[in-house]
Amino acid sequence: xxxxxxxxxxxxxxxxxxxxxxxxxxxxxxxxxxxxxxxxxxxxxxxxxxxxxxxxxxxxxxxxxxxxxxxxxxxxxxxxxxxxxxxxxxxxxxxxxxxxxxxxxxxxxxxxxxxxxxxxxxxxxxxxxxxxxxxxxxxxxxxxxxxxxxxxxxxxxxxxxxxxxxxxxxxxxxxxxxxxxxxxxxxxxxxxxxxxxxxxxxxxxxxxxxxxxxxxxxxxxxxxxxxxxxxxxxxxxxxxxxxxxxxxxxxxxxxxxxxxxxxxxxxxxxxxxxxxxxxxxxxxxxxxxxxxxxxxxxxxxxxxxxxxxxxxxxxxxxxxxxxxxxxxxxxxxxxxxxxxxxxxxxxxxxxxxxxxxxxxxxxxxxxxxxxxxxxxxxxxxxxxxxxxxxxxxxxxxxxxxxxxxxxxxxxxxxxxxxxxxxxxxxxxxxxxxxxxxxxxxx
Amino acid sequence: xxxxxxxxxxxxxxxxxxxxxxxxxxxxxxxxxxxxxxxxxxxxxxxxxxxxxxxxxxxxxxxxxxxxxxxxxxxxxxxxxxxxxxxxxxxxxxxxxxxxxxxxxxxxxxxxxxxxxxxxxxxxxxxxxxxxxxxxxxxxxxxxxxxxxxxxxxxxxxxxxxxxxxxxxxxxxxxxxxxxxxxxxxxxxxxxxxxxxxxxxxxxxxxxxxxxxxxxxxxxxxxxxxxxxxxxxxxxxxxxxxxxxxxxxxxxxxxxxxxxxxxxxxxxxxxxxxxxxxxxxxxxxxxxxxxxxxxxxxxxxxxxxxxxxxxxxxxxxxxxxxxxxxxxxxxxxxxxxxxxxxxxxxxxxxxxxxxxxxxxxxxxxxxxxxxxxxxxxxxxxxxxxxxxxxxxxxxxxxxxxxxxxxxxxxxxxxxxxxxxxxxxxxxxxxxxxxxxxxxxxxxxxxxxxxxxxxxxxxxxxxxxxxxxxxxxxxxxxxxxxxxxxxxxx
Numbered sequence: 017x018x019x020x021x022x023x024x025x026x027x028x029x030x031x032x033x034x035x036x037x038x039x040x041x042x043x044x045x046x047x048x049x050x051x052x053x054x055x056x057x058x059x060x061x062x063x064x065x066x067x068x069x070x071x072x073x074x075x076x077x078x079x080x081x082x083x084x085x086x087x088x089x090x091x092x093x094x095x096x097x098x099x100x101x102x103x104x105x106x107x108x109x110x111x112x113x114x115x116x117x118x119x120x121x122x123x124x125x126x127x128x129x130x131x132x133x134x135x136x137x138x139x140x141x142x143x144x145x146x147x148x149x150x151x152x153x154x155x156x157x158x159x160x161x162x163x164x165x166x167x168x169x170x171x172x173x174x175x176x177x178x179x180x181x182x183x184x185x186x187x188x189x190x191x192x193x194x195x196x197x198x199x200x201x202x203x204x205x206x207x208x209x210x211x212x213x214x215x216x217x218x219x220x221x222x223x224x225x226x227x228x229x230x231x232x233x234x235x236x237x238x239x240x241x242x243x244x245x246x247x248x249x250x251x252x253x254x255x256x257x258x259x260x261x262x263x264x265x266x267x268x269x270x271x272x273x274x275x276x277x278x279x280x281x282x283x284x285x286x287x288x289x290x291x292x293x294x295x296x297x298x299x300x301x302x303x304x305x306x307x308x309x310x311x312x313x314x315x316x317x318x319x320x321x322x323x324x325x326x327x328x329x330x331x332x333x334x335x336x337x338x339x340x341x342x343x344x345x346x347x348x349x350x351x352x353x354x355x356x357x358x359x360x361x362x363x364x365x366x367x368x369x370x371x372x373x374x375x376x377x378x379x380x381x382x383x384x385x386x387x388x389x390x391x392x393x394x395x396x397x398x399x400x401x402x403x404x405x406x407x408x409x410x411x412x413x414x415x416x417x418x419x420x421x422x423x424x425x426x427x428x429x430x431x432x433x434x435x436x437x438x439x440x441x442x443x444x445x446x447x448x449x450x451x452x453x454x455x456x457x458x
Numbered sequence: 459x460x461x462x463x464x465x466x467x468x469x470x471x472x473x474x475x476x477x478x479x480x481x482x483x484x485x486x487x488x489x490x491x492x493x494x495x496x497x498x499x500x501x502x503x504x505x506x507x508x509x510x511x512x513x514x515x516x517x518x519x520x521x522x523x524x525x526x527x528x529x530x531x532x533x534x535x536x537x538x539x540x541x542x543x544x545x546x547x548x549x550x551x552x553x554x555x556x557x558x559x560x561x562x563x564x565x566x567x568x569x570x571x572x573x574x575x576x577x578x579x580x581x582x583x584x585x586x587x588x589x590x591x592x593x594x595x596x597x598x599x600x601x602x603x604x605x606x607x608x609x610x611x612x613x614x615x616x617x618x619x620x621x622x623x624x625x626x627x628x629x630x631x632x633x634x635x636x637x638x639x640x641x642x643x644x645x646x647x648x649x650x651x652x653x654x655x656x657x658x659x660x661x662x663x664x665x666x667x668x669x670x671x672x673x674x675x676x677x678x679x680x681x682x683x684x685x686x687x688x689x690x691x692x693x694x695x696x697x698x699x700x701x702x703x704x705x706x707x708x709x710x711x712x713x714x715x716x717x718x719x720x721x722x723x724x725x726x727x728x729x730x731x732x733x734x735x736x737x738x739x740x741x742x743x744x745x746x747x748x749x750x751x752x753x754x755x756x757x758x759x760x761x762x763x764x765x766x767x768x769x770x771x772x773x774x775x776x777x778x779x780x781x782x783x784x785x786x787x788x789x790x791x792x793x794x795x796x797x798x799x800x801x802x803x804x805x806x807x808x809x810x811x812x813x814x815x816x817x818x819x820x821x822x823x824x825x826x827x828x829x830x831x832x833x834x835x836x837x838x839x840x841x842x843x844x845x846x847x848x849x850x851x852x853x854x855x856x857x858x859x860x861x862x863x864x865x866x867x868x869x870x871x872x873x874x875x876x877x878x879x880x881x882x883x884x885x886x887x888x889x890x891x892x893x894x895x896x897x898x899x900x901x902x903x904x905x906x907x908x909x910x911x912x913x914x915x916x917x918x919x920x921x922x923x924x925x926x927x928x929x930x931x932x933x934x935x936x937x938x939x940x941x942x943x944x945x946x947x
Contacts, residue, residue, distance in 0.1 A: 069531070359864055359865070362864070372876075374876065374878075374879030374881075375879065376879055377846075377878055377879050377880065378846070378879075379879055380875070380876060380877045381874075381875075381876045382873070382874065382875045382876070383872075383873075383874040383875075383885075384871070384872065384873050384874070385870075385872060385874075385885070385887070386869070386870060386871050386872075387859075387868070387869060387870040387887060387889055388867070388869045389859070389861065389867060389868045389869065389889050390864070390866075390867045391861075391864055392861035392862065392863055392864045392866070392891040393864070393891050394861075394889060394890065394891070395888075395889075395890050396888065396889040396890070397886065397887060397888040397889065398870070398885075398886070398887050399884075399885060399886040399887070400872070400874050400883070400884075400885040400886075401882075401883060401884050401885070402874070402876045402881065402882075402883050403879075403881070403882045403883070404879040404880060
């Protein structure tokens with residue numbers, strides 16, 4: 017029995033919005049073709065809903081009520097001081113900064129000059145070039161059923177194309193800052209491509225923040241393609257820390273890991289009303305190491321979803337995942353993690369953990385840690401826990417004269433600190449904890 | 459050679475036509491015409507001499523079933539079943555099969571011997587003609603059954619077939635049938651509700667501790683209940699019952715599709731312990747044939763302080779699709795699920811449990827051990843959920859998988875949903891293979907590789923084995939060895 021599905025208002029306006037603005041979107045004929053293909057795909061797929069297993073807990077069809085218009089931030093009056101305010105704790109890091117406002121590159125707000133061994137270009141400026149287009153569009157193979165990604169491909173306005181040269185060791189972290197600004201609510205589609213050459217070493221932070229005074233509502237759709245070369249080391253952090261009252265943040269990460277590389281990924285999500293972080297990691301060379309972790313903080317009616325798929329397609333790789341959530345008010349946290357070990361991937365070592373702290377009786381945590389294993393010589397495991405703050409620990413703190421509020425913060429900080437510490441970079445760790453502390457103090 | 463090899467071969471030997479691909483059977487017995495429509499249901503109901511309300515119930519279930527679609531979410535693959543190409547009723551009349559034990563494949567007999575099954579029971583299991591009579595005559599099992607029935611009667615326990623219960627205890631059946639697994643629960647449960655053939659009915663009165671373990675085994679004359687079995691067990695306030703289903707020996711069965719429904723109701727302070735050992739025909743070496751086991755089992759801890767415990771050992775069937783669940787409705791109620799699922803050859807197992815916490819201070823425990831060998835796929839799929847009002851819900855889940863060989867798959871798909879902050883849920887799962895060190899250690903002490911694997915696997919599943927009733931435990935240990943035969947080397 018097939019039922020004709022009514023298009024929701026948001027689905028319709030996303031389609032209409034694309035028709036209106038497609039002429040103004042950057043890119044060559046090939047890019048336009050890709051955009052139109054993606055728009056058609058989105059129209060076929062519609063927004064994902066709970067009847068689709070991977071979206072069981074996050075029903076975008078009912079949650080996304082409208083499509084906000086895309087408003088480029090290239091003309092918005094902003095100063096570097098504004099950027100410093102917007103990025104908060106990240107300002108303390110001595111980093112090379114590339115700034116985007118509402119999805120548009122702002123060279124005037126970015127760090128001038130370049131770092132040795134690093135090339136950064138704006139996506140919009142390279143989309144005319146066929147080779148660069150191929151580069152920016154090819155990394156999401158097999159993602160045809162991903163409606164959020166289709167929306168990104170159709171609408172992507174800008175982003176960073178980052179190339180770290182082989183054997184280069186970046187001294188400073190690279191900061192890709194996306195600022196939501198302006199009094200008008202808007203939609204922005206950003207695409208970043210990170211290419212880390214063989215034996216190179218880099219630290220890259222993607223931050224999605226908002227300027228005080230920005231509209232309460234906003235929609236961000238971001239896709240990041242990550243390619244870690246053989247024996248390279250990449251620390252990659254994404255921070256979605258907003259202040260808005262109705263911010264939707266939909267993110268796709270797609271990482272390919274080369275031989276014997278080390279990839280450390282981390283995601284912090286807070287202050288976002290509706291977040292879906294979808295991460296896909298594919299092992300492409302033996303002996304690679306993956307360390308993926310994250311912290312999500314929710315309050316009010318926040319809905320934070322982390323969905324990841326780790327595909328062990330080659331032997332002898334190691335993967336570790338640790339995700340921690342703190343949920344207050346009526347917020348809802350979701351963790352779906354799937355580890356696939358293919359038949360050839362012998363000697364795989366995989367461990368996954370998701371933990372949630374429920375601070376209010378109305379908070380909810382749904383977890384679905386999956387294992388899909390076809391090889392026998394493997395060690396794989398996952399764990400999932402959820403509970404309220406340990407009363408014994410609270411009592412212990414209080415009996416030593418620590419007031420309830422302070423004890424609570426202390427315990428929460430130590431809870432999420434375990435995941436943050438996995439980033440193994442002092443300055444970035446400190447900034448991450450800074451964001452979390454800001455959230456806790458609100 | 460895939461394991462359960464011996465079993466497969468032997469069962470095939472006895473009755474090769476019965477296990478051919480498809481659903482053709484050639485029993486010469488009284489049966490309803492092929493296909494399913496209202497008339498088939500009326501026929502079944504009439505054959506069973508059922509009251510009008512029962513027929514209405516069945517027809518209503520059928521109406522609902524017609525609007526439903528076959529579920530496809532489980533990780534199992536099989537050719538589409540043509541539900542109009544099946545027989546839905548066939549009077550259990552066993553006129554085919556070997557004439558005596560001498561005609562039975564010696565290898566099958568060897569398997570029985572390994573399991574330590576007495577000769578008379580072997581005959582029944584292998585489907586020897588007239589075996590029941592022989593059992594009755596030679597081993598006087600009638601008297602055993604009679605003594606057993608007397609004792610139950612004294613305690614006030616009702617233990618009979620569901621058809622008898624429909625006739626003799628309509629008030630109980632009306633009250634509880636379909637109250638745990640509603641008619642429209644799922645595709646197979648609805649099908650079962652429309653055409654269920656027979657099954658067990660148990661009622662334990664208030665405050666009674668059932669004097670013995672109840673077992674389908676004791677109802678040996680009722681054993682051929684057909685493919686749509688329906689079981690209903692009610693434990694009234696403060697009562698206790700332990701129920702055993704199935705047996706460790708490979709069962710000969712002429713039906714390829716089994717869609718059973720089991721409903722358990724535990725009222726205040728009552729406890730039900732339900733143990734299953736399932737060892738049906740798993741299909742041949744190429745994965746052809748074998749039983750499709752699509753079962754809906756659910757227990758309802760309706761009263762406060764009640765407890766339901768499921769223990770299952772799944773070694774047979776080509777496809778298993780089974781999630782014995784507990785609805786923890788009463789305050790302080792408790793649900794338990796202990797499972798061993800062994801798959802070998804081309805078997806596909808998608809099994810697990812659901813623990814639905816609704817009452818206050820409810821607790822549940824899940825221990826699942828999956829062992830995959832050969833070309834099989836073994837999936838644990840489970841749900842633990844705590845409702846907003848289920849304060850202090852507790853769950854501990856452990857699901858471990860063991861892989862033997864690199865052609866098989868082990869999967870874990872747990873859903874954990876906590877809607878209250880006072881819920882404490884812990885879940886852990888591991889997958890590994892038998893370590894070479896352990897194997898070497900055992901073999902160094904003179905065990906063959908196969909014996910060593912059996913020993914290690916038995917250690918792996920120990921937590922669950924201990925939950926089985928005593929007599930089952932010993933047999934199950936042997937069964938594990940047999941099921942894994944041929945999976946190493």
